[in-house]
Amino acid sequence: xxxxxxxxxxxxxxxxxxxxxxxxxxxxxxxxxxxxxxxxxxxxxxxxxxxxxxxxxxxxxxxxxxxxxxxxxxxxxxxxxxxxxxxxxxxxxxxxxxxxxxxxxxxxxxxxxxxxxxxxxxxxxxxxxxxxxxxxxxxxxxxxxxxxxxxxxxxxxxxxxxxxxxxxxxxxxxxxxxxxxxxxxxxxxxxxxxxxxxxxxxxxxxxxxxxxxxxxxxxxxxxxxxxxxxxxxxxxxxxxxxxxxxxxxxxxxxxxxxxxxxxxxxxxxxxxxxxxxxxxxxxxxxxxxxxxxxxxxxxxxxxxxxxxxxxxxxxxxxxxxxxxxxxxxxxxxxxxxxxxxxxxxxxxxxxxxxxxxxxxxxxxxxxxxxxxxxxxxxxxxxxxxxxxxxxxxxxxxxxxxxxxxxxxxxxxxxxxxxxxxxxxxxxxxxxxxxxxxxxxxxxxxxxxxxxxxxxxxxxxxxxxxxxxxxxxxxxxxxxxxxxxxxxxxxxx
Ligand SMILES: Cc1cc2nc3c(=O)[nH]c(=O)nc-3n(C[C@H](O)[C@H](O)[C@H](O)COP(=O)(O)OP(=O)(O)OC[C@H]3O[C@@H](n4cnc5c(N)ncnc54)[C@H](O)[C@@H]3O)c2cc1C
Numbered sequence: 001x002x003x004x005x006x007x008x009x010x011x012x013x014x015x016x017x018x019x020x021x022x023x024x025x026x027x028x029x030x031x032x033x034x035x036x037x038x039x040x041x042x043x044x045x046x047x048x049x050x051x052x053x054x055x056x057x058x059x060x061x062x063x064x065x066x067x068x069x070x071x072x073x074x075x076x077x078x079x080x081x082x083x084x085x086x087x088x089x090x091x092x093x094x095x096x097x098x099x100x101x102x103x104x105x106x107x108x109x110x111x112x113x114x115x116x117x118x119x120x121x122x123x124x125x126x127x128x129x130x131x132x133x134x135x136x137x138x139x140x141x142x143x144x145x146x147x148x149x150x151x152x153x154x155x156x157x158x159x160x161x162x163x164x165x166x167x168x169x170x171x172x173x174x175x176x177x178x179x180x181x182x183x184x185x186x187x188x189x190x191x192x193x194x195x196x197x198x199x200x201x202x203x204x205x206x207x208x209x210x211x212x213x214x215x216x217x218x219x220x221x222x223x224x225x226x227x228x229x230x231x232x233x234x235x236x237x238x239x240x241x242x243x244x245x246x247x248x249x250x251x252x253x254x255x256x257x258x259x260x261x262x263x264x265x266x267x268x269x270x271x272x273x274x275x276x277x278x279x280x281x282x283x284x285x286x287x288x289x290x291x292x293x294x295x296x297x298x299x300x301x302x303x304x305x306x307x308x309x310x311x312x313x314x315x316x317x318x319x320x321x322x323x324x325x326x327x328x329x330x331x332x333x334x335x336x337x338x339x340x341x342x343x344x345x346x347x348x349x350x351x352x353x354x355x356x357x358x359x360x361x362x363x364x365x366x367x368x369x370x371x372x373x374x375x376x377x378x379x380x381x382x383x384x385x386x387x388x389x390x391x392x393x394x395x396x397x398x399x400x401x402x403x404x405x406x407x408x409x410x411x412x413x414x415x416x417x418x419x420x421x422x423x424x425x426x427x428x429x430x431x432x433x434x435x436x437x438x439x440x441x442x443x444x445x446x447x448x449x450x451x452x453x454x455x456x457x458x459x460x461x462x463x464x465x466x467x468x469x470x471x472x473x474x475x476x477x478x479x480x481x482x483x484x485x486x487x488x489x490x491x492x
Contacts, residue, residue, distance in 0.1 A: 003180045005029045007487055010154035010228055010434045011188035013041030014130075014473055015453030017137040018096075021103075024144035024155050026488045029376055031180055032146060033170050035153035040134040042425065042454070043473065044220045045262060048111065048125035048336045050474035051097030052090060053367050056107045062431070063120045066090050069120055073468050077409055077461035079307075080160040082240070088434040092478040097124050100477070104136050111334045112469060113295040115400075123469035125334050152178070157185065157231045157449070164447035165235055181210045184448050184487045187438070188480065192226030192456030202242040202428060210309035210420040218258045220351030224426075228455040231431045235446055237438040241456030242428030246472060247301025247464065250274050250294075250311055250419025252355040257422040261335070266348035270358070272332035273323055273345060274417045275300070275404035278315040282307040285377035287385075292398040300466045304421050311419040312371055314382070316407050320345065320415060330401055349415065349451070362412040371416045384408050387400045425472055427464065429457035435486035436479050450487065452479035 007023050009016045023030035032039075052066045070090055074083060101107065106127040112119035126133050141148060141385070151173035158167040158181065167181035181264030192198040193216065200204045229239065251257045252267075252274055260271040275294035282288045288311070289303040304311055315323075323342045331337040352358025361367035364382060365375035389392045389404040430438050430451040437445035453476035465471060 001176070001178050003178060003438070005182045006183045006491070007031075007184050007186060007484065008154075008180045009033065009186045009188055010105050010168060010231070011035075011041065011190060011453070012039035012148060012150070013188060013453065014043035014134075014476040015192050015480040016186070016188035017043070017134065017141065018477045019147045019188060019452065019484050020114070020141050020148070021137055021144070022176040022481045022484040024141065024146050026484060028484065028488060029447065030146050030204050031182075032141065032148045033152045033168070034148060034150045034152050036219065037150050037187075037228070039148060039150065040130070040220060041223055042216075042221050042386055043134050043476070044130045045487035046126070046130040046133070046470070046473040048470050048473075049093075049097060049477060050122045050468055050470035051093045051124050052122055053094035054097040054124065055101065056097065056124060057110070057121070060110065061321055061453065062110065062214070064120050069122060069468055073302055073465055076465045076467065077465040082458040084429070084434050084455070085322065085432055088482065089459075089478050090266050090473045093474045093484055095475065096478045096481060099481070101132070103140055105133055107245065113297070113333065113466060118188075120467060137366050138235040153320045154189070154231065154326070157235050160237050162447070163236065165449040168231075183491055184450055184479070186226035186450045186452060186483050187226030187232055187430070187455050188452045189368060189455055190224040190227075191429060192229060193224045193423070193426045194222045194333075195225045198226045199426075203245055203249070203426070204243060205245055205305065205423075208305065209311055211423075215422070216258050216424050217256060221258070224454070228451065229429050232438050232449065232451060232455070235438070235449055236440045237446060237449070238431045238441045239429065239452070240431045241460060242457060244427040244460050244462060246425035246427055247303050247305070247421060248424045249295045249301040249421040250313070252352065253418040253420050254355045257424075264344075265425060266351060268332065268335050269342040269344050269415065270348035270352055272328050272336035272342065272450040273315075273348070274313045274331060275321065275330065276313065276315065276319075277399060278313070278319050279382065279407070280379055281309050281312050281314065281373065281378070283372070285373040287396060288383060289472065292330065292400040292403045295332065296466055298466045301421050301423070302463060303417070309421050311421060312373070313417045314367070315415050317411075317413050318408060319405060320349075342367055352417065357418045359418075361415050364409065364414055367414045371418070382409060425454055425464070427454070427457070427460045429455045431458055432456050436483035437486065450483040452483050454478065
């Protein structure tokens with residue numbers, strides 16, 4: 001069956017939902033196609049989004065400006081990124097958050113992974129996280145009568161003789177091909193984090209040790225097969241930044257990353273314990289990172305990459321007790337935060353020993369033996385940290401003095417948790433301009449084709465920029481809105 005509309009949106013995650021609702025509010029007809037049985041995609045998981053100049057920030061006296069964030073982002077990426085598109089997305093970010101709030105999304109607070117003096121204070125945490133956000137957006141879309149066709153993947157772009165994109169062919173839930181024509185197509189399929197072949201082709205990191213088994217997998221995120229990028233390629237689009245991942249580490253070995261992020265309490269607390277600033281060593285028993293910044297997951301990912309992809313987090317029994325009784329010293333995202341007692345930790349250690357990511361021993365030497373590190377080396381590393389703790393100064397990696405806690409070197413038990421690298425998004429994709437139009441190799445806009453969210457490329461250099469906290473979901477939500485505004489202007 002054929003349909004005619006104004007905008008065909010391929011992908012019902014954050015950018016697609018945002019585009020669909022904006023279209024309805026602008027009086028444009030839209031049809032939203034979603035491959036999976038339910039909308040949301042990776043958008044079901046975010047804790048919060050970047051926003052600058054929001055009403056919420058104003059109420060809290062937060063005065064961060066777009067100039068400040070932009071300068072910081074450019075410094076981070078050394079300008080090796082699409083600066084004008086980043087600026088357009090940052091400019092839109094505050095209005096996007098206010099727009100969400102106007103639709104019933106509640107902001108729980110502004111959080112940060114950084115010490116307060118370093119934070120830009122832009123990460124707006126959503127009450128009920130991404131799941132509630134998706135529910136709210138989907139509810140408004142339904143109310144406004146925008147068709148959301150689930151189990152209906154976009155399969156092919158329709159391109160006319162002038163090279164303009166005029167619609168898509170999709171396959172509906174009954175397996176029938178449907179043709180939907182429109183003035184514009186918005187691609188919003190979430191990147192290629194679940195496509196092993198594409199990862200192998202484009203992303204060198206995935207072939208390095210300790211990666212493959214910790215990809216985020218599960219029904220909500222498995223739709224991210226790079227369909228939108230490949231559709232855009234078929235219409236002549238140019239790609240950028242395809243090798244860049246949003247690395248997210250450390251994660252416990254042998255357990256799906258998604259379970260550590262949103263599974264039972266003992267898993268979340270074990271993931272938090274893994275990143276605590278007691279002692280981290282690489283496979284040789286050497287320190288390699290400033291443990292005070294264990295929550296800066298993109299830096300951790302990079303440091304682990306430079307150290308063979310593996311880390312061990314070591315603590316003694318007093319440190320274990322302090323996590324249980326007082327909570328962590330540094331947060332695991334906004335999931336387990338300082339002050340929150342880690343009462344499920346002992347259960348986690350027990351289960352971790354059975355599963356093979358946690359190790360316990362009565363002596364330092366025995367623990368070293370269990371994790372394949374030279375016993376004398378581990379003892380030396382611990383004794384060095386103890387000396388630094390005495391002097392309240394870490395001359396090797398500048399760990400914060402309050403995180404220099406002494407090990408009891410005489411009395412066990414001691415614990416080791418095994419951490420590997422994970423990633424949660426691909427960051428490469430289609431080149432776009434500030435109107436979210438797809439560009440061809442000559443830098444010309446492909447008529448009728450818009451690209452949003454994780455299908456856009458070139459917005460990050462080698463690494464996800466965590467100081468601009470919540471940029472991925474913010475860029476997804478804002479790019480959906482900007483694409484529709486551009487289409488509205490183009491069709492006036
Ligand atoms: C565990 C986790 C935690 C996160 N936390 C944060 C956070 O705190 N802050 C932050 O900023 N970001 C966070 N993110 C990232 C954020 O979720 C993404 O940036 C955002 O969801 C991207 O939006 P999108 O629309 O591009 O893709 P998605 O939201 O993933 O949506 C893509 C949709 O397209 C569908 N699709 C795929 N192919 C087709 C096709 N051919 N036809 C139709 N539909 C198709 C998919 O099934 C999916 O539903 C997190 C991500 C994960 C996985």
